[in-house]
Amino acid sequence: MNRFTKAWHWLAALGLWALAGLAFAGDHANHGGHDHHGHHDHHTPLGMASDIPEGSLHQFDATWQTHRGETLRLSDLAGQSVIVTMMYASCTTACPVLVEDVRRIHQGLSAEQRENVTLLLVSFDTENDTVEVLNEYAHNFRATETPWHFATGSVADVRTLAALLGIRYRKNPSGGYDHSNVIALLNADGEVIHRREGLNQPVTEAVNSLH
């Protein structure tokens, strides 16, 4: 398994020999039972259910607030495909392109497929991107309709989601966020079935992955 098939070659070039000494363990773990303990308000525990596939993001039990003021868990989206990316409202360079890329993938789907797709755009900027800010953002992008969900959550949950999607980011000194540009597609079981890096690329592959 590897959601991170996109290697950071230039990092690996220098780092590989150093990694050579690492011993990675094989798969001997026995997965099975489930339990749910220790809710905490700043960091969502990782929820489990035995009928969820091993690689499913539905296992990540964070609660998000959407630009409509609703709460949303990834597991609420079971049975639907999800086009997901991460952005923030005050970003004027890459993020508007990411939003448009999500729109282009969505528009590439058949009418029937569009019935069953959620668009989820989670903000890095937990300080400034309140529900109100995201609502205004959605209006500016004419993206207020049902499939669109601009969402905010806790700092820890934002970092977990980024890790799960293979998105690297960092708050920069000017108060914005540097981030990799990734759009991922989840199937109805919450598994990542397509992941693309970069901006304004052809959408055919993404669209086809949902067939």
Next chain:
Amino acid sequence: MSGWCKQWLWGGLLLAGTVTALAAEPVVVPEGNFEHPVLLDRERRTEWVASFRVDARPVNREDYAAFVEAHPHWRRSAVAGLFHDGGYLRGWSSDVTPDGAPEAPVVQVSWYAARAYCEAQGGTLPSLVQWEYLVDLRRRLNGLSDEDYANAVFAWYGEQRPAAFEDRALGLSGFIGPVNEWLEDYQLLLANGDRVDFGGGSCGDTGRLILRYDSAHYATLLRYQMRSNHAPETTASNLGFRCVYP
């Protein structure tokens, strides 16, 4: 062995001076200025680090066994597959029985698991800046030369041998020690979006991002990169962690 019996035994060992369990009490780290040895963005060369508390040693196997006892969904047989690569606590003889010496750092824990442990203690994983600030602070307070530092770090990469750092100033063990350690924001973002890196654009030449071209900075750069190459689900036999607290 019952929990009570274990506690009694460790208490006895502690009195005998063979296990420094009390050293696990978090150490207060003074605030200070951190000069970034690796330049992660254009504008920032130094950064003020606020005072924080940090575990004096990496989380050990006994600590982690207590955590999985209290949080059954982090036991090896129950942990969700999304949050590890298959090797989670692989060497343990049961869900709650660590392999090897109980006081050795716990390893084969994913980043997700390490974060969950720290959260349960009311803390978090250290940020990259906090961890590297501590490495630097210990060097300065203990009077370690650049050459000794570089030699220790290179030896650590090459042999994974126990720490060459003695810390009489702060009483912290590890850091450049028995295991590499997870950090909250361990993944570097040297590239900004589609740009290859801010240093110019030639691929693979990240060495230019170090502040000075000496062996100490080179040793540090490799640590940053080595860490960054892990996936968050990685469970490696030389990768542990410790927690920090406000």
